[in-house]
Amino acid sequence: MAKPKQFTRAPKKQNPKSTEPRTADDYQEAADFEEETGGKWRAGDPAKSGRAFVRALEIYNQGLQKHPASFDLAYNKARLELEITQRPALVSHIGLPLVDLLRQTLESHRYALRLNEGNPDALFNTSQVLTSLAEQLSEAGETGTAIPLLQEALELLSACCSRQEMLLEQQQADFAEVEEGGVALEHMEEQPASTPGSEDSGQMATIENPVTAVDLLDTVHASLSALTTLVALVEHHALDSLGDMAHSLTETKAPMYIKMLSEGARESASFTVALDRANFVAAFADAQFSAYLVESSDYQTRLEDVFSIPNKDQHVTALTSEAEARTEFTLSVLTRYIRSPDFPVEVCWKQLKLAQDLYTKALKLESSPQIYLSRGDVEMLRHRIATLSNVKVSESVRRSAPTLAQNAQTYYKGAFRLAADEDGEVREKAGRRLAVSGRLRALLYGVELESAGARDKVLNRALEECVEEGLLDADLAEAAMGK
Template sequence: MAKPKQFTRPPKKTKAKSSGPRTADDYQEAADLEEETGGKWRAGDPAKSGRAFVRALEIYDQGLQKHPASFDLAYNKARLELEITQRPALVSHIGLPLVDLLRQTLESHRYALRLNEANPDALFNTSQVLTSLAEQLSEAGDTETAIPLLQEALELLSACCSRQEMLLEQQQADFAEAEEGGVALEDMEEQPASTPGSEDSGQMATIENPVTAADLLDTVHASLSALTTLVALVEHHALDSLGDMAHSLTETKAPMYIKMLSEDARESASFTVAFDRANFVAAFADAQFTAYLIESADYQTRLEDVFSIPNKDQHVAALTSEAEARTEFTLSVLTRYIGSPEFPVETCWKQLKLAQDLYTKAAKLESSARIYLSRGDVEMLRHRIAIMSNVKTSDSISRSAPTLVQNAQTYYKGAVKLTSDEDGELGEKAGRRLAVSGRLRVLLYGVELDFAGARDDMLNLALEECVEEGLMDGDLADAIMARGR
């Protein structure tokens, strides 16, 4: 998800100390102090940071009770909530589950939009909350609720883009007028005008940030991200319209915005757009394949074409995204051919080998728990293919089975060791899969456990996850569970 926009406020005014905040600006300054405290402790003490951010939110609430029309307070409360939702280590200290916190954050953003529905930063950030909430709900299986949230996010991003284009055009016109000897609009006013919904009573006025081509590209990026999530959820008859939207963004709008950048910024921006396009095309091809609109050969060709991005080997995100796309290809093909002797073993084996090679390159650039967990999953999926009894596999593939599950165990151990406070849930997942890979080696290859093992309830959860994600079949999971009792 794209990062939330930062809201720019005028420099703080020096004021005499009083018994407590009274004006909207007073409440903003008090909240600023708590936010600064929270920022200082964010890395070293998430609990202390979380308490400071909660105090800041309480101050925003108090300020809005007295000044309900203050867009500054409403916007900054919503912005802070959004920033908290993007940091798992902080969420655990706020006192709400992530989904509930996202719903609360969405209501805060909608309140801010009611005060100023044309503010591009508010439009952008609201779309990000909608996208994050939709992702959480879709992962929980609630696609019926997630789809309209993503559609609303795309509508807001379209409005945001239109507003940004209008503001940029106005800025360019003002600049041209100044160059020709006229007086630019900003020079005519000693004080910035209040935005709609702001209280005009001597308080500091809201200032909209000048719009740049980079802002427009951020909106393109966010739109493509939402589209990539949405194509996996909608019915097949809705795919063409989403594909047209993505095509317009990548082939028309993005190139136009890139031309507005300085020459030294264009290469990086072009890479980002190519990367976003690759992620969308991969998701789009998977959705079409799942709907029986294309065959696996077409799917594979699209992956080969769209991930041919220059210099991708220097970017962790590009390497891991391509690896994920190739893994998803194998899982989708496996689902279509489940139980059939026609399953294309060699094709899927090659895709998983490429995925593992990509993760290996990524790990050399960034050694993270997420990458090692993914490497373990790829080996588990390769192991599933290697022990298939209903399809013809080569001797080399069959013989690799014991090594593959041993490799998976090694990668899961690495993921556990690399887990930080920011990805605690990921570390727990790696720990569960470490237990599964160990039990798998015991059951199939007679290897003794070199660790304490796992409780039955944890092992059962881990096996359910592995079956649900396609890493092993249900019969093998049942056999492992039976052996563990």
Template structure:
């Protein structure tokens, strides 16, 4: 998710720490102090950082009770909540589930929007909260609630982009006036939005000048929301979303990139091309699952990942690998249990995905990449052990090795995982246990010393992992049932 937008805060005023804040500025200064404390402890002590951020939020809340029309306080409270949601170690110390924290954050952003509905930063940030909440609800199988949130995010991003374009045009006009002999207004001299009339006077918000990078950020956020949305909506809505993406990718983004300094354009084109490829692959997957296109067309669309210099970027390599894995999963789902499954086509795409992940690990190893490599080997094992299709001898004989590889990669994900990867590490550990039992069941492989703890995992823990593995297409239902039955067998 894009980084929350921020505006320039007024210079801090020296004041007595003992004095209770009264004005909106004083509440902001007190909250700033706690935010700075939280920032200092963010990496070293998430618990202490979380407590400081909570104190800052309490100060913002008290300030808004005294000064309910202060846009600065409303905006900064909402911004801090959004930043907290993006820090898993800190979220774990807030004592509020992430979905509930996102809902609270959304309420705060909507409050700020009511105070200033044209501020591009709060428009952008509100869209980011909506997108994050939608992603969490989608992962919780609540796509019905996620869809309207993503649609609202796109509406806000459209309004944000229009506002940014107007402000950028105004800024460029000021520069042209200056070149013709006039004097360009300094940002601090411009009329600024106010946070409301207070007893002590008016407090102003100073907005940073809009740049082409800001417009590109909004395009990227829009493409990200569209990429998530196309996998959730009905087939009839796909064309409208595709048209929206086409306008962004073919008209808006190239024009904005052209406004950047020449030395920044190549990097921007690469980043944009990757975002475009991710949308194209998600859109093709949605169309294929809706029986609107066939596998050949879907596969041709993945050529969007033919991006210059892709081989030097781990994110780009991983994104293409994920897209090719998704292609294989969708084809497997369409031909579930059928002898007509194009096994060679799926095998080739999964092999390409594994090659891409291997290249990515040479650039930088991560727990997510190793988890994905394990999943790819599980999918190749599913193909190699399929009873429904005709396989080459070499492919079928590779099944035990693929199972061993999957275990090794899941083990690597556990080893590389950090505190921020707690959920990922749990999934990898769970799948290690499943693969260890699968190897014992299918190949009578004695567990190695390092697999002993995995074998001893609880039955309930493993059954939950088996259900998820079937849902994600990694295991056939029959094999998952056999593993589940083996859990109680002595």
């Protein structure tokens, strides 16, 4: 998530519409008013919320035209754009596709950084935009464009971490000086920062928020997330250096920062780092396996070890992360052995059964449409294995195929019904998957289609999507298209 607003001084409490904005502070107050309005309507009326945020962005733009050197305006405009990109329900009311909005947000952040290149919050937020944009581009197949964005994000996070460590060290030194009878720097009278030729000469210098161990751990988390995305995209010769970076973060920096926390906060922080580490190791093992650097047995052992996290059954994110990792293992093994009779059916079947159990536990904690969708995908993948013709599959597994197809349809239907407006992408994907599972049951098991007309319009696209994601055999998909 984006770091919070920054101000040169506490904003005034007055009606921003009473006078035309003149100073940078006036524009900030006017933008704050619209942001507060947008926040009030965020849950109940996304359209009204979106209009208020657009007005806030327009005010920021007007303010920056008159006060181009105002870091507050530049930073807070960029921060608002980032917050909007993180809420799908709002993006649809902004008037730009998500990728274009992310590119615009990136330019806004780069502008803010040019005004204050050492601000840790600006560094952190810019890295978040770069990572989000890279993920979108990667999903669209633009790997070559996504990789340098992730590399830039990691560079900014490294700079952010260094800056945070320096500020924290300074804060500790100031505190020690107070303990010895001196005066802390933050208690000294603020000196105005003069911008030559600006109306705002005399405005107070921007005060950076105090840095805490939580901030440093946020940076570690963001770094590991970027690394986890990057390892799936780079060439195999780049993997070792990324592994070294992750090892330094999880084994050196994170433990050091956790020790700075209060005893009551350490357990939760340690769990988060352990899960971040597990997600990275799973992605790293998958990349190495796909590059033929390790065998499936090594890959499987790493998953068993890294997801042995205490109390994981109480955390939805941990359960779903492990389920995703085990599903990805099966997909990667299936890809390698797709034409081979040596495909390890029993190993992959067990991994998918574990993934199924993990999603079942997660659904008891949170009835999420995304979990229902993922659970349906596991059933689809199990169905694919049960119907493989070129490998030896036990009779009991083969007999389970009709039930697996029915289960997939049931879970997709659950995802479709549960998804609200803010889960638009999940709802659309569940609808496509529902069409596929229905068509498969009709083609293979003679089950009558339910309201097929509307779904046939997206069926070909949905079938191609399932083939691309490894859930469906290409020959079966072609047969389903021709039915």
